[in-house]
Amino acid sequence: MRQKPAPGGRDFRNEIHPNLAQLVGIGVAAGLFSGLLGVGGGGVIAALMLWMGCNAKKVAVITALAVPFSSLSGFLSYAVGGYAALPYILAIGVVAAIAGYGGNKTMHGFLSERLVKYLVAIVSLLFAAKLIYDILS
Known part of the structure; x- marks a missing residue:
């Protein structure tokens, strides 16, 4: 997050390409948390890939595609259980799809990679603070 862009143009330091073993590990972690907690694996995927130094905008696209697959197992187990x-x-899904499209267009059209990283960090910290507050109260 604190890395400064290289002077004079595109920052090639953020062009990290994880190997297959790292990608499998990220997928296992996302799927495990999704199945255990019934949440999408996007937070896990984004956090791990950003920690590795991957490009924030590419991470957002990868997460958007991977989350339905990592969430499917958790959803099916809850659905089968009634x-x-x-x-x-249906209501949340339709609205989330529309808002997700708008957010994606905004991110790729107007936001820098650095700002995307900060937004991911802020949202993650807010979720963590809420969870900690709920646990302690």
């Missing part, structure tokens, strides 16, 4: 509320799923 915990899925179809009206909520």
Whole structure:
């Protein structure tokens, strides 16, 4: 996050390409957390790839594609158990799809990679603070 761009143009330091073993490890971690907690694996995927030094905008695109697959197993286990509320799923799903499209267009059209990293960090910290508060209260 604190790395400064290289002077005079494109920053090639952020062009990190993880190897297959690293990608498999990230997928296992995302799938495991998704299945255990019933959450999308996007937070895990984004955090690990950003920690490795991957380009933030590329991480956002990868996460957007990977999350449905990592979330599917968690969703199916909840649905089979009878915990899925179809009206909520449909309403939230439609609105989330529309908002996700708008957010994606905004990120790629107007935001720098550095700002995307900061936004991911801020949102992650807010979620962590909320979870810690809930645990302690």
